[in-house]
Amino acid sequence: MAEVFLEAKGVSKTFVGVKALDNVDLTIGKGEIHCLIGENGSGKSTLIKVIGGVYRADSGSVKIEGRELHEHGMQTIETIRAGVQIIYQDLSLFPNLTVAENISINQMLESNQQTVNWKTIQESARKALDEIGEEIDLNERVENLSMAKKQIIAISRALTQNAKLIIMDEATSAITKEEVDHLFSIIMKLKERGISILFVSHKLSEVFEISENITILKDGKQIGVYPTSELDNDKLVYLMTGRELEYAPYIYNKKLAEETPLLSVEGLNKERQFHDINFNLQKGEILGITGLIGSGRTEVAQALFGLNKPDSGTIKMHGKAVDIKKPEDAINNGIALLPEERHGQGLFEEQSIGDNIVITILKSLLVKLGLLSQFKRKKAGDNWIEKLSIKTPTGDNPVNSLSGGNQQRVVLAKWLATEPDVFILDGPTIGIDIGSKHTIHEIIRDLAEKGMGIIMISDEIQEILDNCNRVLLMSNGRIIKEVEDSTTTTADELFDIVTRSYEEEAGA
């Protein structure tokens, strides 16, 4: 291997009741693109925070270019000055500050200046955004931006520094394929300049595309370092999870269908978002909706859940038209939505995991006199923790002690607990590791088999094909194709249709 840039040796870190890291080694060479992968809660973010000086390791050392870090207590600025820029999983942006300041802040701090030059801030922010080819209003406050834009800003911030190592902890989970491609081309350029990258993602296709070497973590232990060329998808999954995952297509049990469909959507319209949306959903179906970002699929989902008022059209549940103005109306009519953007959304971070799960079903836990049954509450919480294998020693721990992917599962559990008739899942497995993805898919199928109607929205055409019996393709706000039986088509075929129609529109 080339010259070593960063070397972590024997790093261990225990939180109350959890051994997050157990004697982990990690070596990154100069100009190397290294991937760190492992299931949710395997310790990736913890290792990154130890390198960053956010957590102090119980034992072990981190050396950069041969010099040991954090010898005299942890200090984040020490890591930054050693040339390491980290994009943390939670992005660590300042919601109250402008885009420009968020991007430039690291640079200002690193140079140890005492005063602020607003012209430089604007200029370097503009330069950073130009470099990754994005246009975002520099004076907008970050709190008003979407998750994808926030990730772009966190990435730009890391790029403005003349860093020698850039660490990206799931920084690509919300951005489009195009943006990821562009980011990868930048990463390749950085590599030529001798800059190293540590990349964390649950999208294995990205990992295979970009990385040279892969370090695998499992339950806080490092279980191996492999050159990417020696691995393939199945092997990597096996190493990560200890299982082999297989998918059989979802076969819809037609007996579940009733004369009037569970949900019918008729002529739903909203200017500039979607047009003439018509479809039915039967009990027990898993209906997939896919299309590029901006195709209108998320907007339709939000309209069904009362977050986005359509201009015209009818929504019927069990054949009866329902009026859905706000999420409460949707919930009362048996519709639930797992939103696409759910980083911390709707979670009470400091409250216990169990309480967060049961919050949507408190009414059903009441016993005589309107009191809450503690026993029922705990049972319901524990039940979901087990079903979704949420990794925690006890459901009484606060949500913010969970790893990013495990927090996502809490959100999922919360909505599943309401036992809706129609469940809309917008990107159900974003940020969830491949093993748990499988588990979650099984839960979704199980729910459908018991008669729930499911609408699954996803970028990943493969995920849709694997799990849905019927598929709608959307582009530019319209349904452009319906595939009655998903076993009759392939991912490539659907991908072609989607991109072709997108290009046609763009050309027209």
Add this chain to the structure above:
Amino acid sequence: MNLKSLFKKNETYLLLIVIVFSIVITTINPVFMTWENMFDLLRSSSGTAVLAIGIFVVLLSGGIDVSCTAIAICGQYIAINVLIASGVDNIAVAFLISIGVGLALGAINAVFISIFNLPTLITTLGTSSLFHGALLEWFGTKAINVGNIPDSIKVFGKMNILTFTRPDGTQYGLSVFFLILVIIVVLTWFLLKYTMIGRGIYAIGGNREAAKRCGYNIRKIQFFTYMYAGLLAGVMGVMHLSLIRYSNPNYIVGSELSVIAAVVLGGTRISGGTGTITGTLIGVALITILEKNLVLIGLSSYWQQFFIGVIIILGVTITYAQNKINERKGLRAA
């Protein structure tokens, strides 16, 4: 700045309220809209504004300081006692002592908040009682009358930077307090906008964990914030003294809620990270006009408390509603 962004600002609406309010008062009492009355309002409210700016800075950093008023009275009462005991008759010395006390007490707040990591509300509630109790115990409870107040302080209270003569030959003018306020406003504005420590105050108010990860020295910023608030409280203590030419160790304490109300009314978010000095000043103006003029338009002074309550609730509701709207927007933007 264009018109559209002007109408997005809280300050614009607040200013409109102040103007409408002033017009209403003027129709009832034409004296209100005279230079003389304006100068008088400025003179008597500059001290409150100085205190409000200190609280504003603390709120920005994501904390709260209810001990500012206790610090102000400590600074004032210690300064006047030292001046009388030593026989020094100099306003500058009074300011120095009071500011020194303010800095020291602010530092005590900072120790609890940044080193022991205690919640800011609880800490300052505690220190407020502690500072005031210690003052009464060690410096006594006796009020100091006009006769015993050193001349330099009384002269300072009457000093004007602009003087006008009325037709009958008597004079009125713009008080030196206004100058102090202007200096503090400019200084604070500069600190917040053009220094790294000022940006740090915004940063820790917006996302403290992120500020730490970026490499901000949180402890340093918190010490700065609470000591700066202490310093301003010290300044206010002496301004108040030379305004009323009387010192009672039980004064000022108890007015913190209406000062905080003024700041929040000015659009500063209780949760930290957002707010402007302009907003704070307009907030103080509104509360002052309210306090001074309710009686004038024939309402009992109990209404004042009532209105302050209404304003706080309205202010908080508006902030809350705006956040809700923004949240929804954020959910939709894709």
